[in-house]
Amino acid sequence: MIRLDSVSKAFGDVRALDGVVCAINAASLVAIVGANGSGKTTLLRLIAGVIAPESGSVRVHGVDPRATSTRRDARFGYAGQHVALDPEMTGAETLRLFHALRGLASSSRSECIASLVAMYDLA
Missing domain, CATH: 3.40.50.300 (P-loop containing nucleotide triphosphate hydrolases)
Incomplete structure (x- = not known):
């Protein structure tokens, strides 16, 4: 709410x-x-x-x-209209970075990222 x-x-x-x-x-x-x-x-x-x-x-x-x-709550985030991403990073690397920055459990990280990479055809 x-x-x-x-x-x-x-x-x-x-x-x-x-x-x-x-x-x-x-x-x-x-x-x-x-x-x-x-x-x-x-x-x-x-x-x-x-x-x-x-x-x-x-x-x-x-x-x-x-x-x-x-x-610091990992369930909430905000991305403004001017999000700066590193052009040298792949989609999967960017997901790993944000996953780690949000403090999400590393035990689920690989599975979650693999699922997103497959779903959105990210490199």
């Missing part, structure tokens, strides 16, 4: 979000649609705990996403 209660965020004189209230149930599929500069990325960055709201509260499964233990 994701819950936003009266969330506001501004960057200088630009108010990106103003009093946003919403609740998203677990296992829901949600599309965030809007014009450039309408606050979509700001909203996602707040939910991911990358930035803090100026006012209001954000909760992911009942916890503030900016809490240290939650930010």
Whole structure:
């Protein structure tokens, strides 16, 4: 469950979000649609705990996403629109890197990566 209660965020004189209230149930599929500069990325960055709201509260499964233990939670991640990948790494190498960075169990790593490589025809 994701819950936003009266969330506001501004960057200088630009108010990106103003009093946003919403609740998203677990296992829901949600599309965030809007014009450039309408606050979509700001909203996602707040939910991911990358930035803090100026006012209001954000909760992911009942916890503030900016809490240290939650930010390290291997079940949650955020990739912005400008993700920098190493062009020298293969798809499988990139998956291994992110698998390790997320702290996922090494016992399942090889099987998981092999499955993804086969599924998406990655080298």
